[in-house]
Amino acid sequence: MSINSKYLNLFIKATEKAAIGASKFIGKKDKIAADKGAVDPMRRELNKINMEGTVVIGEGEMDEAPMLYIGEKLGTLKGPKFDIAVDPLEGTKFTANNEPNAFSVLAIAKKGDLLSAPDTYMEKIAIGSNLPKNLLDLDNSVEKNIHLLANAKNKRPSELKACVLKRQRHENIIKELTKMNVKINYITDGDIAGALSVIGKDPKNDIYYSTGGGPEGVIAAAALSCYGGQIQGRLVLDDEEKIRAKKLGIKNFKKKYNIDEMIKGDVIFCATGVTTGDLANGVEDLGNEFNVTTFALHRSKKIIKTISNIYNKWIHFL
Numbered sequence: 483m484s485i486n487s488k489y490l491n492l493f494i495k496a497t498e499k500a501a502i503g504a505s506k507f508i509g510k511k512d513k514i515a516a517d518k519g520a521v522d523p524m525r526r527e528l529n530k531i532n533m534e535g536t537v538v539i540g541e542g543e544m545d546e547a548p549m550l551y552i553g554e555k556l557g558t559l560k561g562p563k564f565d566i567a568v569d570p571l572e573g574t575k576f577t578a579n580n581e582p583n584a585f586s587v588l589a590i591a592k593k594g595d596l597l598s599a600p601d602t603y604m605e606k607i608a609i610g611s612n613l614p615k616n617l618l619d620l621d622n623s624v625e626k627n628i629h630l631l632a633n634a635k636n637k638r639p640s641e642l643k644a645c646v647l648k649r650q651r652h653e654n655i656i657k658e659l660t661k662m663n664v665k666i667n668y669i670t671d672g673d674i675a676g677a678l679s680v681i682g683k684d685p686k687n688d689i690y691y692s693t694g695g696g697p698e699g700v701i702a703a704a705a706l707s708c709y710g711g712q713i714q715g716r717l718v719l720d721d722e723e724k725i726r727a728k729k730l731g732i733k734n735f736k737k738k739y740n741i742d743e744m745i746k747g748d749v750i751f752c753a754t755g756v757t758t759g760d761l762a763n764g765v766e767d768l769g770n771e772f773n774v775t776t777f778a779l780h781r782s783k784k785i786i787k788t789i790s791n792i793y794n795k796w797i798h799f800l
């Protein structure tokens with residue numbers, strides 16, 4: 483069943499307001515304040531929508547208010563039931579340091595259609611569209627995955643580009659990619675944009691290969707599913723996290739989730755830029771107004787668009 487298209491604009495409004503909220507903290511060296519600057523307006527906007535929303539991917543779990551926590555109910559509680567994945571500020575460091583690629587993001591699906599996962603790490607491999615289904619596997623060696631991808635793309639491994647999150651834990655991935663002469667484009671943070679760098683008209687990368695946040699994995703899956711891209715993810719759980727995962731209904735802690743298991747039906751994705759980046763331009767302060775730009779997708783309606791809106795400061799933010 484598809485989501486009524488009238489909801490797209492309502493959800494866009496939530497990421498727009500969150501992005502404006504976070505933008506006040508650009509360059510202020512305070513990650514926590516920037517995050518809160520996004521969370522509060524996002525929650526306020528979502529609570530105006532006629533829906534029975536539940537956060538299934540959030541910033542933490544119950545008792546961790548003021549975050550938008552997993553299990554939190556959103557909306558007027560009158561209307562359709564939605565699962566909501568939130569990352570009010572993806573790129574808290576980017577915002578604090580006035581660096582590119584910070585944005586506010588949401589993914590929404592009908593109840594039961596989004597993977598509900600704790601706020602832990604996830605191993606991920608993402609690739610673009612027009613490739614054989616479930617082509618790659620986290621249990622394959624890096625070498626095998628690269629050969630499979632190269633063959634499917636009719637390229638040599640040395641012609642492939644991989645995006646990797648620059649972390650010590652990726653030493654082996656980097657070693658293997660380097661051995662095969664795959665060009666590596668590193669990111670320092672922000673692996674939603676990293677995973678999405680494999681889609682679009684002229685993708686920057688052929689593969690995203692790293693372990694980052696689990697919430698970011700599910701949110702990236704939402705956008706990838708609108709493009710026919712693919713992602714496989716596996717949660718990385720310590721003993722305490724296994725208890726949390728169990729409470730969310732996860733029984734197999736080693737399960738590899740393919741995109742259809744993370745996003746089971748129609749989905750809406752919106753990302754509004756805080757600082758200018760690969761997905762959208764950042765919030766522009768025009769004096770009396772803010773100009774905001776959102777990258778918005780609606781899978782069943784085949785909507786892929788970038789839209790800008792103006793908010794008068796005195797009407798909306800006094």
Ligand code: FBP
Binds near residue numbers: 573693694696
């Ligand atoms: P925040 O904006 O929530 O700080 O997340 C930034 C981020 O880079 C994510 O994009 C990524 O999934 C995660 O942090 C990686 O975590 P870590 O910095 O612990 O490796």
